[in-house]
Amino acid sequence: xxxxxGYVLWFTGPPGAGKTTLAERLxxxxxxxxxxxxxxxxxxxxxxxxxxxxxxKEDREKHxxxxxxxxxxxxxxxxxxxVPLISPYREVRQKARSEIPNFxxxxxxxxLDVLIKRDPKGxxxxxxxxxxxxxxxxxxxxxEPLSPEITLDTNKQTVDESVNTILExxxxxxxxxx
Ligand SMILES: Nc1ncnc2c1ncn2[C@@H]1O[C@H](COP(=O)(O)OP(=O)(O)OP(=O)(O)O)[C@@H](O)[C@H]1O
Ligand SMILES: [Mg+2]
Numbered sequence: 001x002x003x004x005x006g007y008v009l010w011f012t013g014p015p016g017a018g019k020t021t022l023a024e025r026l027x028x029x030x031x032x033x034x035x036x037x038x039x040x041x042x043x044x045x046x047x048x049x050x051x052x053x054x055x056x057k058e059d060r061e062k063h064x065x066x067x068x069x070x071x072x073x074x075x076x077x078x079x080x081x082x083v084p085l086i087s088p089y090r091e092v093r094q095k096a097r098s099e100i101p102n103f104x105x106x107x108x109x110x111x112l113d114v115l116i117k118r119d120p121k122g123x124x125x126x127x128x129x130x131x132x133x134x135x136x137x138x139x140x141x142x143x144e145p146l147s148p149e150i151t152l153d154t155n156k157q158t159v160d161e162s163v164n165t166i167l168e169x170x171x172x173x174x175x176x177x178x
Pocket of ligand 1: 013014015016017018019020021022043084086108118120121153154155157158159160162
């Protein structure tokens with residue numbers, strides 16, 4: 001059994017900022033180094049564990065709390081746990097930080113005008129057309145992290161550059177040897 005410490009990389013940021021893209025790229029790299037890695041993607045979890053929940057503040061918090069619970073179980077068993085999750089509320093992220101040892105918060109930042117241009121899922125288009133009314137960052141609040149371990153400006157960096165920034169941080173923490 002691996003004696004490697006588990007840790008959690010918590011990717012927070014608005015829709016389309018790059019959370020899933022970065023987590024998936026990182027998983028490939030860490031797997032190649034022999035780490036056991038799981039991705040808890042907010043979107044995927046909404047199709048299963050959180051399929052009873054909507055997008056009210058209360059439901060968003062419940063959804064995030066379920067993810068915290070699973071991330072805690074995985075990471076304490078040595079699994080590197082990547083969590084791409086909008087997680088718009090500071091208080092819930094603070095709860096994640098206080099409950100999960102080896103918690104690393106990554107703010108995946110991108111300005112709204114670039115997000116609207118990217119719009120990988122067509123959500124901004126729908127929101128601007130009034131078809132949805134609760135898109136985080138546009139209609140619903142997104143509370144920016146105050147002191148994340150890592151901030152990535154994905155409008156200025158390529159995916160590879162963002163991944164390298166994370167790997168450098170993991171090296172600095174002794175979690176990754178390169
Ligand atoms: N430095 C970067 N890091 C990550 N993604 C980037 C970067 N530069 C450009 N992109 C692009 O931005 C888009 C990000 O989409 P992605 O689905 O990863 O966002 P997300 O944050 O997971 O959104 P959601 O919250 O809706 O799931 C992709 O098309 C990706 O190729
Ligand atoms: Mg995503």
